[in-house]
Structures are given as structure tokens and as C-alpha cells.
Amino acid sequence: MKGSEQLFKKAQRYIPGGVNSPVRAFRAVGGTPLFIQRAQGARIWDVDDNEYIDYVASWGPMILGHAHPQVVQALQRAVERGTSYGAPTALEVELAALIVEAIPSVESVRMVNSGTEAVMSAIRLARGWTKRDKVIKFEGCYHGHSDGLLVKAGSGATTFGQPDSPGVPADYARNTLLAPFNDLDAVTGLVKDNPGQIACIVVEPVAGNMGVITPQEGFLEGLRKVCDQEGICLIFDEVITGFRVGWSGAQGLYGVTPDLTCLGKIIGGGLPVGAFGGRREIMENLAPAGGVYQAGTLAGNPLAMTAGIETLKLLKEAGVYEHLEEKAAYLCTEAEKVAHSSKTSTYCTRVGSMFCTFFTPGPVVDYDSAKQSDIDAFRRYFWALLKGGIYVAPSQFEAGFLSLAHTDEDIEKTLAALHGAFQAAS
Ligand code: KE4
Numbered sequence: 001m002k003g004s005e006q007l008f009k010k011a012q013r014y015i016p017g018g019v020n021s022p023v024r025a026f027r028a029v030g031g032t033p034l035f036i037q038r039a040q041g042a043r044i045w046d047v048d049d050n051e052y053i054d055y056v057a058s059w060g061p062m063i064l065g066h067a068h069p070q071v072v073q074a075l076q077r078a079v080e081r082g083t084s085y086g087a088p089t090a091l092e093v094e095l096a097a098l099i100v101e102a103i104p105s106v107e108s109v110r111m112v113n114s115g116t117e118a119v120m121s122a123i124r125l126a127r128g129w130t131k132r133d134k135v136i137k138f139e140g141c142y143h144g145h146s147d148g149l150l151v152k153a154g155s156g157a158t159t160f161g162q163p164d165s166p167g168v169p170a171d172y173a174r175n176t177l178l179a180p181f182n183d184l185d186a187v188t189g190l191v192k193d194n195p196g197q198i199a200c201i202v203v204e205p206v207a208g209n210m211g212v213i214t215p216q217e218g219f220l221e222g223l224r225k226v227c228d229q230e231g232i233c234l235i236f237d238e239v240i241t242g243f244r245v246g247w248s249g250a251q252g253l254y255g256v257t258p259d260l261t262c263l264g265k266i267i268g269g270g271l272p273v274g275a276f277g278g279r280r281e282i283m284e285n286l287a288p289a290g291g292v293y294q295a296g297t298l299a300g301n302p303l304a305m306t307a308g309i310e311t312l313k314l315l316k317e318a319g320v321y322e323h324l325e326e327k328a329a330y331l332c333t334e335a336e337k338v339a340h341s342s343k344t345s346t347y348c349t350r351v352g353s354m355f356c357t358f359f360t361p362g363p364v365v366d367y368d369s370a371k372q373s374d375i376d377a378f379r380r381y382f383w384a385l386l387k388g389g390i391y392v393a394p395s396q397f398e399a400g401f402l403s404l405a406h407t408d409e410d411i412e413k414t415l416a417a418l419h420g421a422f423q424a425a426s
Contacts, residue, residue: 042406060265075307102312134197180368
């Protein structure tokens with residue numbers, strides 16, 4: 001770990017906390033974060049040449065595995081044509097067309113540079129379209145770090161015990177209303193108490209930032225119904241689930257149609273990207289077509305578009321999601337057996353190739369039940385896995401991801417390491 005320790009020490013001289021995104025700092029599990037030097041397929045190597053089987057997948061984007069040859073070769077060709085023009089290109093039209101084809105509710109889509117920008121912009125659009133101010137979000141869901149959404153936020157905000165960030169003016173937070181995930185009664189109560197004032201409900205259709213929590217029967221359908229009744233814009237934040245849980249995302253899996261969808265991660269193939277799209281009548285309110293302003297120097301960047309196009313073309317191939325489903329189901333079923341044989345209290349969740357092991361008996365249905373998890377047990381589990389050459393997210397409140405590059409051998413190696421990890425956790 002020497003190399004990472006030296007780099008971490010130096011990094012802290014120049015970068016706050018030594019990292020460019022808090023959850024990478026290993027604060028929840030202690031110790032020194034790994035500084036990664038390269039990745040290939042299902043593997044990553046730290047600067048000390050330690051090799052790991054990777055289940056973080058850069059927090060979701062690397063569904064093909066790292067450095068897929070088709071993506072790398074396309075990027076090599078693209079970079080020789082220049083890296084950014086600040087002008088429209090055929091590439092962004094091609095990626096937009098792929099997204100529109102994949103997600104029927106998306107009739108028109110705008111590219112941005114991150115998931116944060118996508119959700120922030122979608123909410124501004126919903127407010128502009130409805131001429132209302134208030135937003136309903138769910139405790140423990142994370143939608144990026146724009147001010148109004150850092151209220152009971154998940155992911156790193158929960159990991160560090162600051163779900164409500166300092167620096168967010170009370171004025172912003174006042175327009176953000178909170179409900180527990182999976183609690184439709186709480187939502188209808190908020191709607192009743194704020195008649196005609198709610199612009200949108202924003203939800204991760206599968207919560208992926210407090211571990212992985214699935215929508216209970218009727219929850220998403222209930223949100224759709226209340227939005228139809230009240231003229232509220234339903235926004236699905238599919239930054240994680242988009243092209244992860246299926247070609248048409250979680251909305252395709254659960255058969256519930258949002259008004260706006262936010263995307264990121266996979267659609268950029270590991271390059272900086274975000275997107276939001278939906279019903280044309282709403283999207284046409286966006287500048288320059290309409291008055292709601294949103295912009296970005298590097299939006300639709302030719303390199304990110306290239307990586308995204310190649311990634312989606314490969315995901316579109318027949319059998320891809322069935323293959324991911326089969327492998328992830330095997331991994332998680334066998335992992336649960338190992339956990340039960342070790343007598344460790346765990347509650348496992350999975351949707352497609354995203355999954356989580358909670359260190360609590362469960363059931364885990366919302367933020368409060370997720371927070372029951374024994375994070376000390378998780379820490380012991382994390383370090384035992386790492387020592388066994390398995391790299392999972394350094395936080396109980398994140399998702400694990402399987403890629404198309406994980407082999408049967410990788411999965412058997414992982415299951416072997418889990419025996420020791422669950423022992424360490426118990
Ligand atoms: P970015 O701004 O990080 O690209 O996307 C924000 C975002 C929006 N919506 C959802 C559902 C998300 O999960 C995210 C970001 N995910 C976190 C990990 N759970 C990114 C990792 C990090 O913050 O370093």
C-alpha cells in the first residue's frame with residue numbers, strides 16, 4: 001500500500017481530503033484509499049501493482065468492463081479529430097437517437113456533463129413547465145450535489161453522516177419536501193399539504209445510494225397516479241439504473257413511465273456525461289427552443305459521445321442483459337448462502353447487475369432501515385475482501401456492479417473470498 005499512502009499524503013497537500021469526490025476517501029472504512037493506476041476488463045490495479053476484481057465499476061459506468069477494445073479504438077480515432085469544438089456534431093445526434101430509441105418516454109434529450117447537472121436541470125425544467133417551486137425527494141436518495149437536493153441525501157452525504165450539507169441556504173431546502181422511500185402515504189400527505197405547489201417528484205426508481213433498495217409493489221405506479229391527478233412532473237433519476245437494469249432502464253423493467261428521465265454514467269462509457277430527456281412538450285421549454293435556460297461548454301463532447309455510442313451499441317446486442325442477469329443472480333444467490341453459513345446477519349438486494357449486502361437482518365425498504373446496518377461489520381467485511389483481491393465500494397450505502405467482463409472464474413474467486421469476509425464481519 002506504500003504507493004497509495006505516499007500519493008494520499010501528497011494529494012492532501014493539493015486537494016481537499018486528498019480526493020476529488022468524497023466517497024473515494026475510504027472515510028467510512030478507514031485506512032488509505034487505493035490510488036488506481038490502470039484497469040482492464042473486470043480488474044483494476046493500484047499504484048503498488050496490487051490486482052483486484054472490481055465491483056465498483058467507477059460507481060456504475062463500466063458495465064462493459066474497463067478499457068473495452070471497441071471503446072478504446074473508437075476513442076483513439078476520435079481524439080485525433082480534436083477533443084472539443086463547442087459546436088453541434090453528428091455524434092451527439094447519434095447518441096440522442098440511441099437514447100430515444102431505447103427509452104420510449106424520452107422523445108427529446110439534452111446532453112450535459114454529469115448526473116448532477118442532469119437532475120438539477122430537469123428540476124429547473126419541471127419548475128418552469130409547471131410554474132411551481134416545490135420538489136418532493138426521498139430520504140436517502142442521492143441526485144447529485146445541487147443545493148436543493150442535498151437534503152437527507154444518500155451516497156457520500158449519508159456515508160459521512162451529513163445528509164443535509166452546510167452551505168445550502170434554508171431558502172433552497174424549504175422547497176425540498178422529504179418522504180421515506182416506498183412510502184406512498186407520506187407522498188400523498190405532502191401533496192395534500194402543498195396543493196398546487198409541487199413542481200415535481202424526483203425518485204431513483206431503484207434506490208442505489210443507500211445500498212440498493214427495490215421499489216415495493218405499487219410504489220412507482222402510485223407516484224405516477226398522484227402526478228397525473230395533481231399535474232406534477234414525475235422525474236426518474238436513472239443515472240445509475242439507465243442501461244444498467246435493462247435496455248430501457250428501470251422504467252422499462254417496472255412498466256412505469258416518467259415525464260422526465262435523468263441519465264449519466266453508462267451513457268458516457270466512463271467519460272464525463274449526463275443527460276435529461278422526456279416528453280417533447282416539456283423539453284421544448286428548454287433554451288433555445290423555450291425560456292428555461294441550461295447550457296454547458298463541454299455538453300455533447302465528441303469524446304464522451306463516442307464512448308457512449310460504442311457502449312450502447314454493445315449493450316444493444318442480443319442477450320446482453322439476460323447474460324448479466326444470469327451471472328449476477330448466480331453471484332448473489334451463492335453469496336447469500338455463504339453469508340447464511342457464516343451466521344452473519346445480512347439482507348441482500350439485487351436488481352439486474354446492481355446489488356448490495358446490508359449488514360442488518362432487514363428487511364431494508366427505506367433510509368431508516370438501511371441505517372440500521374452495522375457499519376463496523378461492513379468495514380471488517382470490506383477490508384477482508386480487499387485483502388482477498390476483491391474491490392467493493394468503500395461504503396455500506398453504495399451499490400455493487402457486475403460487468404460483462406466478469407468471468408465465471410472471477411465469480412468463483414469472489415465467492416471464495418466472501419467466506420473469509422463474512423467471517424471477519426461476524
Ligand atoms: P454525478 O454528478 O456524480 O455524475 O451524478 C450524480 C448522481 C445522480 N443521480 C444518481 C442516482 C447518482 O447515483 C449520482 C451519483 N452517484 C454517486 C455514487 N452513488 C457517484 C459517486 C461519487 O459521488 O463519487
